Each structure stands twice: as structure tokens, then as C-alpha cells.
Amino acid sequence: MLNGAPILEARGIHKHFGALHVLKGVDLVVAPRELVFIIGPSGSGKSTLLRCCNRLEDPSAGSVVVDGIDLLDRRTDINAARRRIGMVFQSFNLYPHMSVLANVMLALRKVLKKSKAEAREIAEAALARVGLADKLDSYPAQLSGGQQQRVAIARALALEPKIMLFDEPTSALDPELVGSVLQVMHELRDAGMTMMVVSHEMRFARDAADRVVFMDGGVIVEQGTPARIFGSPEQERTRAFLANFQA
Amino acid sequence: MSGLDIFLDAFFNQKVIDKYLPDILWGMVVTVQAALAVVVTGILAGLLLAAVRSFHIRPLNWLIVGFVDIFRALPPLVIILIVYFGLPNVGISLPSFAVLWLVLSLVLAAFAEEIFWAGIASIRKGQWEAARSTGLTLAQTLAYIILPQAVRLTVPPLTNRTIAITKNTALGAVIGVPEILMQAQTAQSFSGNATPLLLGSLAYIALFVPVVILGRWLETRFAWDRA
Numbered sequence: 350m351l352n353g354a355p356i357l358e359a360r361g362i363h364k365h366f367g368a369l370h371v372l373k374g375v376d377l378v379v380a381p382r383e384l385v386f387i388i389g390p391s392g393s394g395k396s397t398l399l400r401c402c403n404r405l406e407d408p409s410a411g412s413v414v415v416d417g418i419d420l421l422d423r424r425t426d427i428n429a430a431r432r433r434i435g436m437v438f439q440s441f442n443l444y445p446h447m448s449v450l451a452n453v454m455l456a457l458r459k460v461l462k463k464s465k466a467e468a469r470e471i472a473e474a475a476l477a478r479v480g481l482a483d484k485l486d487s488y489p490a491q492l493s494g495g496q497q498q499r500v501a502i503a504r505a506l507a508l509e510p511k512i513m514l515f516d517e518p519t520s521a522l523d524p525e526l527v528g529s530v531l532q533v534m535h536e537l538r539d540a541g542m543t544m545m546v547v548s549h550e551m552r553f554a555r556d557a558a559d560r561v562v563f564m565d566g567g568v569i570v571e572q573g574t575p576a577r578i579f580g581s582p583e584q585e586r587t588r589a590f591l592a593n594f595q596a
Numbered sequence: 597m598s599g600l601d602i603f604l605d606a607f608f609n610q611k612v613i614d615k616y617l618p619d620i621l622w623g624m625v626v627t628v629q630a631a632l633a634v635v636v637t638g639i640l641a642g643l644l645l646a647a648v649r650s651f652h653i654r655p656l657n658w659l660i661v662g663f664v665d666i667f668r669a670l671p672p673l674v675i676i677l678i679v680y681f682g683l684p685n686v687g688i689s690l691p692s693f694a695v696l697w698l699v700l701s702l703v704l705a706a707f708a709e710e711i712f713w714a715g716i717a718s719i720r721k722g723q724w725e726a727a728r729s730t731g732l733t734l735a736q737t738l739a740y741i742i743l744p745q746a747v748r749l750t751v752p753p754l755t756n757r758t759i760a761i762t763k764n765t766a767l768g769a770v771i772g773v774p775e776i777l778m779q780a781q782t783a784q785s786f787s788g789n790a791t792p793l794l795l796g797s798l799a800y801i802a803l804f805v806p807v808v809i810l811g812r813w814l815e816t817r818f819a820w821d822r823a
Contacts, residue, residue, distance in 0.1 A: 405725055432731035442726035446744050455740060456730035501726070508730060 353381050354417070356512045356543045357402060362411035364397050364567075371397050372408070373567035379512065384544045386554040386575070389564035390590055395547045398564070399514050402545065403434040416511045432460050435505030435513035439520050441497040443489040443504075449476065450485040453504045461508065475507040476500070479533050495526030499533055506537070513537070515546040551594050555579055563587045605789075612791040616783035620795045623779035624803060630696055630775060631762040631803075637701040638761065639754070642708025643743075649709070650716055650738055660709065667706035672764050675699045680771045696768040696775075704761045711753050715746030751818040755811035763804065776800060 357379040364372040372394045379385050387395045400406040402413055404420050404427055413420040418430045444452050450472055457468035476482055479499035489497055498518055505513055515534065519527040531553050538544060538557050548554070554561055554575055561578040563570045563586075571584045582588050597605070645660050667675070680695045690698070719742050727737040769778040780796030 403729055405729065428728075428731045428733050431729055434729070436726075436729040438722055438726060440720075440722050442720075442722035444723065444726070444741055444745075446748075455727075456732060459736050459740065460731040504726075504730065 355379060355414075356381050356383075356416055357545070358412075358414045359398070359402060360412045362398065362401055362413070363409045364394070364401060364406060365409045371567055372401070375411075375564075375567070375569055377562065377569070379543060379545055381543055382541045383559045384538050384546065384557055385560050385562060386558035387545065387547045387562045387564060388549065388551070388554065388590070389570075393564040394567040395564045396516050399516050399545060399547050402512075402514055403431055403436055405436075428460065432456070432508050433511045435508060435510035437498070437501050437505055437513065437515045437518050439517040441489070441494070441501045441521070443497055443500055445489050447488075448485065449481065449487050449489070449492070449500050452489070452500055453507050456504070457507055471507050472503070475503040478506065478536075479503045480529070493526055494522045495529045498522065498530045502530075502533055502537075512543040512545065515544065515548065517547055517549070519548065519550055549594075551579070551591075563590065565590065607790055607794045609787075609789050609791040612783070612787045612789045613795065616779075616787065616792045617795065619779040619783055620776065620792065620799055623774060623776035623796070624799050626693075626768075626773065627765050627775040627799075627803065630693065630700075630765045630768065630773065633697045634700040634704055634762060634765070635758055637697070638704025639708050639758065641701060641705035643712055643747075645705060645709040646712035646716055647738055647743070649713055650742070651734060664706045664709050667703050668710070672699060672703050672761075673767050673770065675703070676767055676771060692768065692771040692773045695771060696765065696773050700761055700764055700767075703764075704758065707757045707761070708754060711750045711757065712746065715748075715750040716742055718749060719745050748818050752815040755814055759804065759807055759811060762807070763800070766800075 355378045357377070359375060359377045362372050362375040362377075363370070375394070375398055377385070377398070387398070389395045397406055401408045402415065402420075404413070408421065411421075415430060416433050418433070419425055420427065420430055444455070447455065450469070453472035453475055454468045457463045457471055458465065461468075463471065473482065473485065476485060479502050481496060481499055481503065484492065484496065484500075489500065492500065502518075518534070519530050522530065527550070531550060534544070534546070534553070535557055546554075546558070558575050560572055561575050562572040563578060563582070563584070565586050570586050571578070571582065578587065579591065582591060645664070649657055649660050676695060676699045679690070679699055680692060683690065723741050723745070724737055727741045728734070732740070765773075765775055766777040768775045769781055772778065776796050776799045780792040783792035784790060
């Protein structure tokens with residue numbers, strides 16, 4: 350299942366913010382259809398690593414290759430590359446002045462240059478997939494947090510990305526709304542979407558992840574199957590961090 | 597003559613009104629032309645400058661900020677006099693109407709740029725990131741995501757500033773633009789009577805009270821819930 354050329358290959362990633370050394374040489378390879386789950390304390394660099402994977406942050410050193418495209422090559426059209434990389438944010442970041450349908454249609458129209466009818470068809474299908482076929486004409490402010498996040502997933506999904514990056518997708522949600530978002534992510538995974546997820550939803554990680562990566566202090570401390578990382582972590586730091594989640 | 601008669605003769609003299617009202621009305625036409633031209637070019641130029649500024653090209657931004665600060669600091673009258681009486685010395689002679697239009701457009705552009713820039717800066721970074729992550733270019737993000745939200749926020753301050761600057765069309769009187777104040781002043785000196793100045797004031801009220809009301813309507817119309 351995890352064979353074939355990697356979708357994402359990050360090598361020797363360093364990131365400095367001024368004097369702050371946030372990523373200290375991270376290597377991460379993601380295979381097609383793989384769900385990689387990144388955990389770690391806040392400030393460990395996991396969100397920064399994710400943001401380096403579509404160049405929302407420029408790594409200070411290292412290389413990122415997604416679907417065969419070197420993101421850090423000067424000749425690479427970053428906008429063309431980004432349409433292959435979906436991203437979902439903690440704070441949803443829907444466009445508040447546009448309807449749900451328009452939120453999903455915008456990049457289809459302006460980036461993929463689809464006709465209006467075609468873009469609408471794709472957007473409606475994407476919204477149906479996240480269970481919001483009845484909210485096409487609503488505005489983001491009229492939706493719950495869970496619904497907003499599902500619109501954001503549909504917005505990314507509509508572009509048929511090769512990989513989707515989730516940056517703490519449920520952290521801003523009320524607990525009772527988390528389930529609907531996780532369910533959509535579960536369905537994506539079952540449909541074979543390659544995913545990289547930064548989150549604290551350990552139960553979801555246990556159920557759905559192929560691999561769990563534990564980061565601390567800007568490096569990958571250890572990684573492995575959920576059973577191994579949660580069941581018998583080798584590193585003391587991993588054990589200490591996971592102890593916080595044994596409810 | 598009683599005191600009231602003297603007062604009425606000085607400010608509401610029917611003969612003077614009959615003679616100079618056409619001039620004042622023509623002045624209104626000129627004022628409206630100048631004001632509309634200034635509003636259109638000033639706001640568009642301000643929007644353009646703010647848009648350019650969001651590309652974060654450092655030398656360009658220094659130029660923009662320098663221009664904005666200078667034109668916000670100088671009294672418009674000073675700039676009008678420099679352009680009208682100074683530029684001919686280096687071989688550039690502009691008609692008085694063009695000078696008024698150009699200078700007030702630049703002043704409005706400077707203020708509008710600051711207002712639009714404040715609006716752009718107030719849009720959360722996540723909006724840029726979400727749009728860019730779907731492959732939209734910086735210019736597309738600005739056009740479809742950032743400006744539509746930013747412009748709404750700028751309507752109230754921009755309306756106030758626009759009204760303030762269009763009233764400065766009265767400065768055209770100093771360089772001979774035949775707008776309301778110029779016509780009123782001329783008529784006042786020919787007639788030796790203050791009635792034309794009063795007519796001029798009424799003309800300004802007739803023009804600008806509707807603008808102020810329109811501004812108030814725009815403010816409520818665009819005061820939206822950003823939840």
C-alpha cells in the first residue's frame with residue numbers, strides 16, 4: 350500500500366525566525382495514500398514543518414519535493430505547484446465576503462481556469478462530499494465551526510490535490526463539532542488521499558494514521574506505527590509528552 | 597433705513613441676486629466638475645498605491661510612503677501655489693483648472709492610500725495564506741480576497757476625507773478657477789455687496805449637504821458584521 354515514488358520528500362529542513370532556530374534538520378518522506386500524523390508540544394516546529402511543505406514558509410535550508418516538483422527551485426511556478434497541495438488551517442480562513450459555493454469555486458475559476466458551469470459542478474460535488482450540499486448559498490458567518498472547516502476542506506479538495514496538509518484542523522472547534530470534521534478526514538483517507546496532519550486528536554491518530562511522527566525542539570524524535578508510538582515509545586521525551594494524553 | 601433693512605440690503609439684495617446668480621450657478625457647475633474629477637482620480641490613485649504597497653517591494657514602498665507623508669503634511673494651498681506659480685519657471689504651464697484637479701487628486705490619493713493600506717493591513721494573515729495555498733497569485737489574492745474586504749472597512753473614513761478634500765476646490769479661487777468662491781468673490785467686489793458670498797455659501801450647502809447625507813448612508817450600508 351505504501352509503495353511507489355513518494356508524494357512528498359522533505360530533506361534537511363532548517364527554519365530560522367531571526368535568532369530562533371525552529372526546525373533543525375528535518376527529513377520526512379510521505380508515500381502515496383499514506384496518512385502521516387505529526388504530534389508534539391507547542392513550539393516543537395510541527396506547524397512550521399507543515400507550512401514549509403507548500404512554502405507558506407520558506408525553509409532556510411533543505412529541499413522540498415512534492416509530486417516530483419522541487420518547491421525551492423527558483424524556476425518552479427509556486428502557484429502551479431500549490432494547486433497540487435491542499436491546505437486546511439486551524440482557523441478555517443474561509444472568505445467571509447463570499448458564499449460557501451463561491452469560496453470553493455474561486456480557485457477552480459481563477460487558477461484552474463474552469464468554465465463557470467464546470468467549476469460549479471466540481472464545487473457542488475466537493476461540498477456534497479463533506480456533507481454540505483444544502484449550504485451552497487450560506488455565508489461562512491452563518492455556519493458552525495465544524496461546517497466552516499468542512500467547507501475549507503472542500504475548498505482544498507476541489508482542486509484535486511495530490512496531498513493535503515492539515516494544520517490543527519480541529520483545535521478551534523467546540524468538542525461536539527470535532528467529530529464531523531474527523532469523519533470527513535476519515536472518509537478522505539479511505540478514498541486514498543495522501544495526508545499530513547498536525548493535530549492533538551490522539552484517538553484519530555490511533556484509528557486512522559499509518560505513521561505517527563513525534564517532534565520536539567525542531568527535530569523528529571521518533572516515528573513509527575500508531576501502535577508502536579502510543580504502545581511502546583522508545584524515547585523518554587515521547588513518553589513524557591504522551592503521558593499528558595492518558596486521560 | 598432700519599437695522600434690518602441694512603442687513604437685508606447687505607446679504608439678501610435682490611438686484612445683486614438677479615445679476616450674479618447665473619455666475620454663481622456656473623460656479624457650481626465648475627465646482628462639481630472639479631470635485632468629481634478629484635474624487636475619481638484621487639481615490640483610484642490611492643487604491644493603486646495601496647495595492648502596489650502590498651507587494652512589499654522595498655524601494656517602491658519608500659517612494660510611496662515618502663509621497664504620502666509629504667502630501668499629507670503640506671497644506672493643499674501651498675502645493676497649489678507652488679505648482680501654479682512655480683512650475684511655469686521650469687517651462688511647465690498648466691491651466692488653473694488642471695492644477696486644482698492635479699493637486700487635490702494627489703492630496704486625496706495620499707490620504708486614501710493610508711486609509712486603504714490600513715484596511716488591507718487589518719485583514720487577517722490567514723486570508724492571504726488560504727488564498728495563496730490554493731494557487732492564487734498575490735495579485736489575484738489582493739483583487740478577489742483582500743481588497744473586497746478591506747474596501748468595506750475603509751468606507752467611513754474615506755467618505756469623511758473625500759468630503760473634506762472636495763471642499764478644498766474653493767482653493768481654486770486663489771489661482772482663478774471659476775468655481776463657486778471665485779465667482780462669489782468677483783461678484784462681491786464688482787457689486788460692493790456681500791450677497792454673492794451668501795449665495796456662494798448656499799451653493800456649497802446645496803452641493804455638500806447631500807454628499808454628507810450620502811456619506812452617512814454609505815457608512816451604515818457598509819457597517820457589516822464581520823463575525
